[in-house]
Every structure is written in C-alpha cells, then in structure tokens.
Amino acid sequence: SGSLVIAVDGTSGSGKSSTSRGVAERLGLRYLDTGAMFRAMTWWLLREGIDVRDEAAVAAAAGRPTIESGTDPLAPTITVDGTDVSVAIRADEVNAAVSPVSAVPEVRARLLELQRKAIGEGGIVVEGRDIGSVVWPQAEVKVYLSADPDARAQRRTAEQGGTDVARTQQSLLERDRIDSGRATAPLTMAEGAVHVDSTHLTLAEVIDRIVALATRAR
Ligand code: C5P
Numbered sequence: 001s002g003s004l005v006i007a008v009d010g011t012s013g014s015g016k017s018s019t020s021r022g023v024a025e026r027l028g029l030r031y032l033d034t035g036a037m038f039r040a041m042t043w044w045l046l047r048e049g050i051d052v053r054d055e056a057a058v059a060a061a062a063g064r065p066t067i068e069s070g071t072d073p074l075a076p077t078i079t080v081d082g083t084d085v086s087v088a089i090r091a092d093e094v095n096a097a098v099s100p101v102s103a104v105p106e107v108r109a110r111l112l113e114l115q116r117k118a119i120g121e122g123g124i125v126v127e128g129r130d131i132g133s134v135v136w137p138q139a140e141v142k143v144y145l146s147a148d149p150d151a152r153a154q155r156r157t158a159e160q161g162g163t164d165v166a167r168t169q170q171s172l173l174e175r176d177r178i179d180s181g182r183a184t185a186p187l188t189m190a191e192g193a194v195h196v197d198s199t200h201l202t203l204a205e206v207i208d209r210i211v212a213l214a215t216r217a218r
Contacts, residue, residue: 003122004029005138006214007131008146012172013152013181015198015206018139019145020127022207027125028100031073032118033127034135035098037111039089040080042098045131052097059106069118073125091093098214099178102129108184129179132190140217142193143210149173151199170181 001109006029008020015153017033024031042052042066052056064212069104070077088094115135119126128135132142153169162168189195192211198206 002134004124004135004140004218005119006210007126007139007147007190007193008125008127008143008210009131009133009187010131010143010153011147012074012175013156013168014145014147015152015203016127016145017154018203019198019210020125020207021073021076022186022203023214024125026207026211029073030071030124031076032069032071032115032124032126033078034111034115034126034131036076037067037069037087037114038102038107039098040078040085040096040103041065041086041087041107041111042090042094045101046093046097052101054182055104057062058101058104059141061104062110064207067114069114071118071124087165087204095175099175103178103182104163104185105184126216130185131186132187132193133188135180135189141210141213142190144189144193144195145206146195146197147199155161206217 004025008016010016021031045052045058045061048061049063052058065080068079077084078089112135119136126136131141149169150174152172153165156172157165157168196206
C-alpha cells in the first residue's frame, strides 16, 4: 500500500540506517534519514560560525538554511542551500555538536515541518529518534531498535575504519544521554513500538523481522 509508513527509532549506532535502507529496498519504499537533517542543520551552524551551545543564537538562525533530503534508499542525499553535505555531516565536529543543536525546540519545529512534508502520502521508511512518538505517531509499523553499547561501538568503529572503540562508545553514549534527556521530543520507545534488540542478530535478520511486521500490517 502506498500509504505505509515504517518508523524506525532507536539509540545512536543501533543499526537504524542500514536496517531502514534494507527494509525500504526490500519493500520498494522510499527512505528518509531524519538524523541527516539534524546533522545538516548542525553542519550549517558550524560553518556560519554560530555558537552551537548558544540556544538563543541557534533558535534565531534555525529558519535560514534550506535543507533538502533525497528519498532513494540506494542513494540517500542531503543538501544545504544546494550543496551536497552527505559526507561532511559525518565529521567528528558534527557528531559532537548535533545533540545540543537537536535539543533546541526551534530546530525541531523547523525540521518537523520538512519531515512531515517528505513523508507525504507515505510509502516510506523513516529513521530517527522521535518518528513513532512525535513526527508520525500514526505509522503502521513502529520499531524501536537497540543494541548493547559494546556492539554498537564496535560496529560503528569498524564502519568508520577506526580503531578507538572506547572513544566511539563514549561519543555514542553521550549523544544518547542528551537525546534521551531533552525536554522536546526525547528519544523514547513510542507507544505501539516493537522492540528489536539487534545485539545478537545479523543485519539480514533484523531486516527480515521488520519486513515480516510490515507484511502483517499491510
Ligand atoms: O541518526 P543520527 O545518529 O545520524 O542522528 C544524529 C543526531 O540527530 C542524534 O544524536 C539526535 O541528536 C538528532 N536526531 C534527533 N531526532 C531525530 C533524528 C536525529 O534529535 N528524529
């Protein structure tokens, strides 16, 4: 059905992106990475020289950049004022600043509008922190994806070709702490969400589970 929306929320590094793209590919759906939108906003603020810890400054600037997301699961793209920032948004400086920026209500309100527009008539897998709880609570399928911090840090370090697992883990846990503790749209298991713990599952197994949930929901 064209209207199907699959919401995939969860902690940092739990495998949301690989899983969501895989599910979208299998089911012929579009894909939206809302984390990339918060990262793009953060990249832009850093480039403008705006102090990302200054909530008032961030709030005042949040309306300025034009952020656009592609929805092809095989080639996700994200642009800011026409510049492709798909690679730049994965930098360490963005990792360190994105959670404080994402806690600012004006930032969330701005991106919420773009997210709802992109979801449109549905037919999409959407990943983030607050998709099933705030952005699209009416999603036909809601998944809360988690994994043990060790597993998450190991996967993420390997993905980035790095070696410092402890440092990666610290960075993931710091983001989780801020994302779960903020007042506006904190990371939480949405009502009606199915909890999938991917610690001891392969990517293919996680994808299979979500595809099975979607098949039942259609
Ligand atoms: O998913 P990803 O790790 O790329 O998200 C980066 C950051 O963006 C998160 O740590 C969180 O601060 C923010 N985010 C959010 N709400 C979403 C998606 C991401 O606050 N729906």
